[in-house]
Amino acid sequence: MNIAPKSSFVLNRPHLLGIEGLSREEIFGLLDLAEEFVALNRQIEKKRTSLRGRTQINLFFEASTRTQSSFELAGKRLGADVMNMSVGASAMRKGETLVDTAITLNAMHPDILVVRHHASGAVELLANKVDCSVINAGDGAHEHPTQALLDALTIRRNKGAIEGLTVAICGDIMHSRVARSNIILLNALGARVRVVAPSTLLPAGIERFGVEVARDMREGLAGADIVMMLRLQRERMNGSYVPSVSEYFHYFGLDEKKLAYAKPDALVMHPGPMNRGVEIDTIVADGAQSLIREQVEMGVAVRMAVLEALSRNLPNA
Amino acid sequence: MMLSDRRPILLANARIVDPSRDFDIRGDLLIADGIVREAKKGIGAAGVPEGTEVVDCRGMIVAPGLIDMRAFIGEPGAGHRETLASASQAAAAGGVTTIICQPDTSPAIDDPATVDFVLRRARDTAIVHVHPMAALTKGLEGMEMTEIGLLKAAGAVAFTDGEKSVTNAQVMRRALTYARDFDALIVHHTEDPNLVGDGVMNEGEFAARLGLLGIPKAAETVMLERDLRLVALTGGRYHAASVTCAESLEVLRRAKDSGLAVTASASINHATLNEIDIGPYRTFLKVAPPLRAEEDRKALVAALGAGLVDVIMSDHNPQDVETKRLPFAEAAPGAIGLETMLTAGLRLVHSGELDLVTLLRAMSTRPAELLGLPGGTLKNGAPADVIVIDPDMPWLLDPAELKSKCKNTPFDEARLQGRVLRTIVAGRTVYEYL
Numbered sequence A: 001m002n003i004a005p006k007s008s009f010v011l012n013r014p015h016l017l018g019i020e021g022l023s024r025e026e027i028f029g030l031l032d033l034a035e036e037f038v039a040l041n042r043q044i045e046k047k048r049t050s051l052r053g054r055t056q057i058n059l060f061f062e063a064s065t066r067t068q069s070s071f072e073l074a075g076k077r078l079g080a081d082v083m084n085m086s087v088g089a090s091a092m093r094k095g096e097t098l099v100d101t102a103i104t105l106n107a108m109h110p111d112i113l114v115v116r117h118h119a120s121g122a123v124e125l126l127a128n129k130v131d132c133s134v135i136n137a138g139d140g141a142h143e144h145p146t147q148a149l150l151d152a153l154t155i156r157r158n159k160g161a162i163e164g165l166t167v168a169i170c171g172d173i174m175h176s177r178v179a180r181s182n183i184i185l186l187n188a189l190g191a192r193v194r195v196v197a198p199s200t201l202l203p204a205g206i207e208r209f210g211v212e213v214a215r216d217m218r219e220g221l222a223g224a225d226i227v228m229m230l231r232l233q234r235e236r237m238n239g240s241y242v243p244s245v246s247e248y249f250h251y252f253g254l255d256e257k258k259l260a261y262a263k264p265d266a267l268v269m270h271p272g273p274m275n276r277g278v279e280i281d282t283i284v285a286d287g288a289q290s291l292i293r294e295q296v297e298m299g300v301a302v303r304m305a306v307l308e309a310l311s312r313n314l315p316n317a
Numbered sequence B: 001m002m003l004s005d006r007r008p009i010l011l012a013n014a015r016i017v018d019p020s021r022d023f024d025i026r027g028d029l030l031i032a033d034g035i036v037r038e039a040k041k042g043i044g045a046a047g048v049p050e051g052t053e054v055v056d057c058r059g060m061i062v063a064p065g066l067i068d069m070r071a072f073i074g075e076p077g078a079g080h081r082e083t084l085a086s087a088s089q090a091a092a093a094g095g096v097t098t099i100i101c102q103p104d105t106s107p108a109i110d111d112p113a114t115v116d117f118v119l120r121r122a123r124d125t126a127i128v129h130v131h132p133m134a135a136l137t138k139g140l141e142g143m144e145m146t147e148i149g150l151l152k153a154a155g156a157v158a159f160t161d162g163e164k165s166v167t168n169a170q171v172m173r174r175a176l177t178y179a180r181d182f183d184a185l186i187v188h189h190t191e192d193p194n195l196v197g198d199g200v201m202n203e204g205e206f207a208a209r210l211g212l213l214g215i216p217k218a219a220e221t222v223m224l225e226r227d228l229r230l231v232a233l234t235g236g237r238y239h240a241a242s243v244t245c246a247e248s249l250e251v252l253r254r255a256k257d258s259g260l261a262v263t264a265s266a267s268i269n270h271a272t273l274n275e276i277d278i279g280p281y282r283t284f285l286k287v288a289p290p291l292r293a294e295e296d297r298k299a300l301v302a303a304l305g306a307g308l309v310d311v312i313m314s315d316h317n318p319q320d321v322e323t324k325r326l327p328f329a330e331a332a333p334g335a336i337g338l339e340t341m342l343t344a345g346l347r348l349v350h351s352g353e354l355d356l357v358t359l360l361r362a363m364s365t366r367p368a369e370l371l372g373l374p375g376g377t378l379k380n381g382a383p384a385d386v387i388v389i390d391p392d393m394p395w396l397l398d399p400a401e402l403k404s405k406c407k408n409t410p411f412d413e414a415r416l417q418g419r420v421l422r423t424i425v426a427g428r429t430v431y432e433y434l
Helices: A024-041 A066-077 A089-093 A098-106 A122-127 A145-159 A177-188 A217-221 A245-252 A292-311 B084-093 B112-125 B148-154 B169-181 B205-210 B218-234 B246-257 B268-272 B294-305 B341-350 B356-371
Strands: A055-060 A081-086 A112-117 A133-139 A166-170 A192-196 A212-214 A226-229 A267-269 B009-018 B023-032 B035-040 B053-056 B061-064 B066-071 B096-101 B129-132 B185-188 B237-240 B262-267 B311-313 B386-396 B415-425 B428-432
Touching (some): A024 A177, A024 A292, A055 A066, A055 A098, A066 A081, A066 A145, A066 A292, A098 A112, A112 A122, A145 A177, A145 A292, A166 A177, A177 A192, A192 A217, A212 A217, A267 A292, B009 B356, B009 B386, B066 B084, B066 B262, B066 B311, B066 B341, B066 B356, B084 B096, B084 B112, B084 B415, B084 B428, B096 B415, B112 B129, B112 B148, B148 B169, B169 B185, B169 B237, B218 B237, B218 B246, B246 B262, B262 B268, B268 B294, B268 B341, B294 B356, B311 B341, B341 B386
Parallel strands (some): A055 A081, A055 A112, A166 A226, A192 A212, A226 A267, B009 B061, B066 B096, B096 B129, B185 B237, B237 B262, B262 B311
Antiparallel strands (some): B009 B023, B061 B386
């Protein structure tokens, strides 16, 4: 059985490289399409055929479990042939450059490349060298568009709308692609965005992103509808960004006490993988206000929506 | 060598600009026996020696050949990127008659034999003059000073660690003190490597939007401040290799006002481009120090106009596909510039930001004075290093037509106005635009 989706939304561009540049209509189009896949994914029969015959390659230059499996499942449920390629840093050191890899894969005629890379702008560089559609699955500290879309879908399903909500994004803003994509998307949809971090983890010029900036959790979480925590890489301790895990947790880790600064019905999100006891306390992560598991579910639906919307644009579609 | 003949040349009916003496007339310039014979009205009418090549330069500018105070050449060690020969071809096409090459080669130019090698190699293969700067510290390691006296005697025109900063203040102090006895000029790249850290572009909103780690302007000003305190302590002769931001200009102004022997260069990139030009991660615009904000660029051009910044240099740094066709953070810094320095500089003249004489002075007369070279002037008897410029000719830069072995130009496919029509080195025409 193959029921065509009700939404006929087409993403009118060859690639999804970032949230930057997407219109409100495009964002809503993707979210509405994703809603249909949420329902589909809860059925026993989850298979669609809209990507039948298409080849999707997940090209990950940076290790990832959840994003890669989410994209893999999304592609398979739409009927694509999915191949996973994990290119560790060591393989790159053998001398093949990113562009060489792109050209090599391109010769195999994939229809969609899903790419994650540790360097900002790398996915765009690769997209310029191939003929297929490219989806950015995270590039350096630049963008992670499907994460922002799945966050938006999760928020919308729980709060009804995004416009007018206060969203506090907390933690390592400087190194976070999730923060950048979310700031752009939430601003585009009319949310009030606040970033909360020690000054060492805020990039210079952040105040020009249309966000409020807070340096402590009490101020930052006051009146928040959504508290979005970011992962703190342990390497940051060595780079003199923060002195220690315990000091960071003391001031910026989300525990029940700090969560109480937010609205009583505030909801907690985290893109994963979590560092329990570093940026988030286990009780909060697993508590009643947590949307973290739902984010993972929405992830598959959003990625199906992106794949579907881009594939409607592919040649011979 | 393009044309080996050394007939006298009369550049007739030109606008002759000699920034060494605020000389700007319409007239003729006669070149013979490798020197400038005379520049005045009516030489042609009065009769020229038999066999003189007479070039009608109506509407054109005749100026001293440019002296590029900072060019990185791959020889010795990285000839696949640039040789003295290919760099000199690029220079000639850009109106540069003297290249000052940098010591960060492989091996580094840190002993007299390597200076000698470069000079001999240039004599045999290059079509413009080449003078090396020697390393300030052995192996460019910032630990022990080089043989400043012997290197200078061998022909090194100044001392620098190229794109590296000497972080050890004691080493810098000693080098400044010792160099003073030889009247040697120390040229220093002012970027504190710890403050640069993993940064790859100017710190601020645009770096944050691109998700790139920023380099604060303080990385430059901290090092420059330190150096100028050491200059005050030692009385050495010091030249800041590449100042880029308004804050550095303030630091420089204070030092100059207090009478220190301090001068500075700005690269043509920083004078004509800003951080926004990086756009979608264009690695050809990744340079060190990084391109700054538009306010900084404007301040830099104003400082050039006021003479606070003395020199404009190309910062020519050839990088190939291997080092540039990479994600921005992983790409090597550097842009070629020998061929485009003058044309890009003319943008400032056309936009009214800088007058022509000041531009040409910063590219010829001032470097000659600082380095003790004979060029940078059109006085009678000066070496006949002369260029003819069409200031208005519009053209589109096609990287394939560049003479440099590498094509990493930030002016890739840019619309440009003005170009060099003829370059004369020691009385010989080494380049003609046809």
